Amino acid sequence: MTQRGTLSVAVIGTGRMGADHVRRINEVTAGARVAAVVDVDGERAKSVAAGVEGCTAYTEPAAAMADADVDAVLIASPGPAHEAALLAAFERDLPVLCEKPLTPDAASALRILEAEQKLGHRRVQVGFMRRYDAEYVKLKALLDSGQLGRPLMLHNRHRNAASPPGFTDAMLINDSVVHEMDVTRWLLGQEITAVTVLRPTPTGNAPEGLSDPQFVVFETGGGALVDVEIYVNCGFGYQVQAEAVCEYGTARIGDGHAMVTHMAGRWGGTVAQDYVERFAQAYDHEVQAWVDATRRGEVTGPSVWDGYAAAAVCEAGVRAQSEGRRTEVELIDRPALYA
Numbered sequence: 001m002t003q004r005g006t007l008s009v010a011v012i013g014t015g016r017m018g019a020d021h022v023r024r025i026n027e028v029t030a031g032a033r034v035a036a037v038v039d040v041d042g043e044r045a046k047s048v049a050a051g052v053e054g055c056t057a058y059t060e061p062a063a064a065m066a067d068a069d070v071d072a073v074l075i076a077s078p079g080p081a082h083e084a085a086l087l088a089a090f091e092r093d094l095p096v097l098c099e100k101p102l103t104p105d106a107a108s109a110l111r112i113l114e115a116e117q118k119l120g121h122r123r124v125q126v127g128f129m130r131r132y133d134a135e136y137v138k139l140k141a142l143l144d145s146g147q148l149g150r151p152l153m154l155h156n157r158h159r160n161a162a163s164p165p166g167f168t169d170a171m172l173i174n175d176s177v178v179h180e181m182d183v184t185r186w187l188l189g190q191e192i193t194a195v196t197v198l199r200p201t202p203t204g205n206a207p208e209g210l211s212d213p214q215f216v217v218f219e220t221g222g223g224a225l226v227d228v229e230i231y232v233n234c235g236f237g238y239q240v241q242a243e244a245v246c247e248y249g250t251a252r253i254g255d256g257h258a259m260v261t262h263m264a265g266r267w268g269g270t271v272a273q274d275y276v277e278r279f280a281q282a283y284d285h286e287v288q289a290w291v292d293a294t295r296r297g298e299v300t301g302p303s304v305w306d307g308y309a310a311a312a313v314c315e316a317g318v319r320a321q322s323e324g325r326r327t328e329v330e331l332i333d334r335p336a337l338y339a
């Protein structure tokens, strides 16, 4: 494939993540520019577009995709809006980077899986950015090398300083634990077959109606056990840690010991405060990998199959959570396009 010229991207959704991706493409990513931004909040779209040379503001994703100046789409609207934007992009056969989750449930993810197969080629990279984080990449390489033997267990901690307004128990699974679902499948190369959710007495710091923290257990097709502590009102910062326990040793990431200071009889470091800070490098690499692959005429990274598989695990997770019992994951056979 010959290298295309500069990729002109339409960014759909200009909230927290969308605005950060606009900044990234504008200032960090090589080989791409932001040609259009879309937000149902027209004023918001206009104010983001105003900061980017040659960028047009829209309120309708389909209108931006019809712009002759647009040749790729980055979807950063809320999950329930992803299906319509993906289908509009498929109509024009445009390459897409779609923020996680692919869609909010397994049935809609399956519709996207079927629609992409009808196109006959992959068009979508799903925004599971942990696959581009330097520490996760190292852990994956070590596990793949076989030096530690077979992975037996994976312990995960996923902590946020505070949950955003309106965060629900189901969002704890669909918005937060979905990341551990993806890294588990990717690190171990196995599907998740069942989910159990346990709950301690909640923290008094969680908003009314949110049961926080929760303890989620995955079983995998290869017989590994994976646990996830999800705690979205821990108060002190943003922490994502993982420890693989294998036959010949263990490997742990996410301790964040970039710099340790000793002062006044104490030692310590700082804790990141949110995902934008903790995963800055991962988002940069994710978007650069998408732009590079798109300019080569290729699609790489997490696929619609990965988005669908995570949605199916989410569905089992939310059922396990609400019914208080171990729930098996229902997954279709993997289509040939994603072999």
Ligand code: NAD
Pocket (backbone or CB within 6 Å): 012, 013, 014, 015, 016, 017, 018, 038, 039, 040, 041, 044, 059, 061, 076, 077, 078, 079, 081, 099, 100, 101, 127, 129, 175, 275, 279
């Ligand atoms: P947000 O609420 O801050 O922003 C969403 C924006 O989309 C808002 O400006 C809203 O007006 C706009 N919008 C709503 N419906 C729209 C539509 N149909 N078309 C166009 N714009 C629309 O949300 P956010 O936190 O930026 O999350 C956006 C996406 O990014 C979600 O899919 C979320 O799960 C994902 N996300 C990913 C990470 C990560 O670590 N990878 C972190 C946070 C959020």
Ligand code: ISE
Pocket (backbone or CB within 6 Å): 160, 175, 176, 179, 232, 275
């Ligand atoms: C958010 O949507 C994300 O994707 C973050 O990575 C995650 O840590 C957070 O819990 C979610 O709400």
